[in-house]
Amino acid sequence: MNDRTQRSEEIGELEVWCAGEEWCPVTTTSSLIGKKWHPVIIHRLLDHGPSGFNELQTAVDGISSKVLSDSLEDLEEKSLVDREVISDKPVRVRYSLTDHGRSLQPVIYAMRDWGLEHLADPSETDSPRE
Numbered sequence: 001m002n003d004r005t006q007r008s009e010e011i012g013e014l015e016v017w018c019a020g021e022e023w024c025p026v027t028t029t030s031s032l033i034g035k036k037w038h039p040v041i042i043h044r045l046l047d048h049g050p051s052g053f054n055e056l057q058t059a060v061d062g063i064s065s066k067v068l069s070d071s072l073e074d075l076e077e078k079s080l081v082d083r084e085v086i087s088d089k090p091v092r093v094r095y096s097l098t099d100h101g102r103s104l105q106p107v108i109y110a111m112r113d114w115g116l117e118h119l120a121d122p123s124e125t126d127s128p129r130e
Helices: 003-010 024-033 038-048 053-059 065-077 105-118
Strands: 081-087 092-097
Touching: 024 038, 024 105, 038 053, 038 065, 038 081, 038 092, 038 105, 053 065, 053 092, 065 081
Parallel strands: none
Antiparallel strands: 081 092
């Protein structure tokens, strides 16, 4: 590991291929939370705190076990989520946000706020969802 990489990891910086480009910060953030369920999972952990797998699946209505498992694994690899084994028999795991994951709070809440402002009330629309 070189000095730059070690320093970047210590202060939470990401090494990316587009460094120095004006649009790079948007691309970098998107690569972390750009998958369909990632921002929702992060939002649920921000609002509910550390949660077990089943709690998260209930909180993220509509997500399959496989997709939730894959998403949590991806978020863990990106150092946004910690996975703690609570017990071996039966296996119980608790997921929580890392400091890096919690630092996304303003981004996730801005997404929520924008959505609240711009989403139409389903009772006010005539057309069926596609």
